[in-house]
Amino acid sequence: MEPKRTVYINEFTDGILDPFQEMKYAVKNGGHIVANTTPGCWGPMITPQLKGGHEVTKPVYVEGAEVGDAIAIHIQSIEVTSIATASGNDQPIEGRFLGDPFVAGKCPNCNTLNPETEIKGIGEKAVRCKTCGEDITPFVFTNAYTMTFNDKRTIGLTLDQKGAEKVANDARQYMQTPENSIQNPIVSFAPHDLVGVMARMRPFLGQLGTTPARPLPDSHNAGDFGQFLIDAPHDYGITAEELEDRTDGHMDISRVRAGAVVICPVKVPGGGVYLGDMHAMQGDGEIAGHTTDVSGIVNLKVDVLKNLHLEGPIILPVEEDLPHLARPFTDEEKKDARKLAESWGLPSVEESLPLQFVGTGANLNDATTNGMERAAKLLGISVPEVMNRVTINGNIEIGRHPGVVTVTFLVPKKMLDKAGLLELAEEQYE
Numbered sequence: 333m334e335p336k337r338t339v340y341i342n343e344f345t346d347g348i349l350d351p352f353q354e355m356k357y358a359v360k361n362g363g364h365i366v367a368n369t370t371p372g373c374w375g376p377m378i379t380p381q382l383k384g385g386h387e388v389t390k391p392v393y394v395e396g397a398e399v400g401d402a403i404a405i406h407i408q409s410i411e412v413t414s415i416a417t418a419s420g421n422d423q424p425i426e427g428r429f430l431g432d433p434f435v436a437g438k439c440p441n442c443n444t445l446n447p448e449t450e451i452k453g454i455g456e457k458a459v460r461c462k463t464c465g466e467d468i469t470p471f472v473f474t475n476a477y478t479m480t481f482n483d484k485r486t487i488g489l490t491l492d493q494k495g496a497e498k499v500a501n502d503a504r505q506y507m508q509t510p511e512n513s514i515q516n517p518i519v520s521f522a523p524h525d526l527v528g529v530m531a532r533m534r535p536f537l538g539q540l541g542t543t544p545a546r547p548l549p550d551s552h553n554a555g556d557f558g559q560f561l562i563d564a565p566h567d568y569g570i571t572a573e574e575l576e577d578r579t580d581g582h583m584d585i586s587r588v589r590a591g592a593v594v595i596c597p598v599k600v601p602g603g604g605v606y607l608g609d610m611h612a613m614q615g616d617g618e619i620a621g622h623t624t625d626v627s628g629i630v631n632l633k634v635d636v637l638k639n640l641h642l643e644g645p646i647i648l649p650v651e652e653d654l655p656h657l658a659r660p661f662t663d664e665e666k667k668d669a670r671k672l673a674e675s676w677g678l679p680s681v682e683e684s685l686p687l688q689f690v691g692t693g694a695n696l697n698d699a700t701t702n703g704m705e706r707a708a709k710l711l712g713i714s715v716p717e718v719m720n721r722v723t724i725n726g727n728i729e730i731g732r733h734p735g736v737v738t739v740t741f742l743v744p745k746k747m748l749d750k751a752g753l754l755e756l757a758e759e760q761y762e
Contacts, residue, residue: 335360335395342368342510344608347376347384347435348568349391349581350547351600358393358602364408365392365605365632368510371625372538372609373551374419375507375515378459378469380429380437381448383568385551386582386609387515391543393602394634401598402640403542403605404756406633410535410590412485412612414626416499416506418519420476421620425469433470434557435549436566441466451520454500458520476523479624480506481533481612488612488624490529496522508627518625533612535628536589541581541645542596543604546574550608554582555692555702556735580644580692581606585731585738586614587649587688593760595753597642605634617730640752643706647688647738648760655727658686658740660761684725684742685757693735700728703739711747 335358343356359365367389376382394403430436430445439447439461448462459469478496479488491499496519499506503517544553549568552558558575561568579597588594596603612624651659661669661684669681689710691703704718711718718739722728726741748754 333358333393336363338364338366339392340366341389341392343390343512344370344387345384345390345550347382347386347550348547349543349550349553349606351543351545351604352547355391355393355602355604357390358395359634361394361396361636363634365634367607367630369608369610369628369630370510370513370515371414371417371507371518371627372611373622373625374518375625377422377434377471378518379449379515380446380468380470381514383435383446384549385434386539387513388539388550388606388608391604391606394605394636396636397598397603398601399598400639400641402637402642403596403598403603404635404637405540405594405596405605407588407590407592407594408631408633410537410610411629412481412533412535412610412626413508413628414481414506415508416478416480416519417612417624417626418476418478418521418523419622419624420473420523420525422471422622423474424471428468428470431565432560434551435568437470439464439466439468449516451516454497454520454522456521459516473521473523475525477526477529478519478523479531486533488531488533490526491524492527493524496524510627531613534586534589535610535612535626536586536614537607537630538584538609538611539582540588540594540607542579542598543600543606544579545577545599546570548578551582553578554580554736555699556694556732557582559694580690583645583690583731583736584614584618585647585690585736586616587647587653587738589650591650593648593756595637595642595646597644607632617733619733637752642710644692645690647690648757649688651761654686655729655740657724658726658742660685683745685745685748685761686740687743687753687757688738688740690731691737691739695735696730696733696737699735699737700739703737707739710751711743712750
């Protein structure tokens, strides 16, 4: 497997991130990954043949990445290709899954686990078991919408019943589903509870990361969704301790967009970079459980950071996405601080740049603790010091409810230098 300078991907997993499967793709250190990604949550959720709740790209081996290193993923561009999508709040249907509707969909008639399906007609009963013809979708909507986008991909607008049904009758075309995707297009359900609602587009990746150290369903590669795997009755049940093998690639953090850098832990040889679950827009928290899943084209650049041992991702967001208190100081602010220091006899003023630590857990409190502990461990300081710095020079923000947060603060340059992140932070913000 000869690493290439640029790797092109339009092949996808069956929903399982498996470190024991040989990686088909390999990229040089400093090279590019260009991917045509599939829509995320809802399409895979109504496709029980997929075992992970999502349909992400096959992992890419990064030359030189060893366990205990990190990979800096530079998001150079994200382009939405879908013309329309559908989404909304979900409700699982009892009797159609074994323990977890995202992972182990089951036909209620013939009891086939993870069966193949086909679309017949439109509406919430359109997904049918190929074996016996039974209505088989593990989820239905409680409140939902169909949304289309303008040609410039700047604005989305929700459709009425007529528009939603027009989209549903040509579902793969409107969603621009990649050829190798097996998911059932969610627009086939033709939801239209919200009509004429306008929304700004700001696309980002809900899934971007590295392969975990044990086989995990892709949407459960996180500390909150991963809770569903603990003592689960299906093939991917794990213990709470085994969940530590995750890499938190499923973040749903809206700051993971073009211009940002995501630094990911390497827990398997080569890292195994994967991506997917592109969203057209999302308010922090993704409180409905799902947002506007779309197909798209993504260009990433990857750099190996040797001996940077991380337990979870770090983000260097676009500067405008940083919390107000965590933005780099202007020259004028630094001048005022030096003048104040001189008046009090202080020899110097601390120089700093922002880092954003991802924390995940069963709930938002656990996720916050996790993020602060990760920051303290990497920087060699105490959690109380992290708390103080976040309070005066940062912020805690919700990535996804119930258990993904970002812990952002201005980190002293001497700590960044010691951690091996100073050059990357200076490139991003100076």
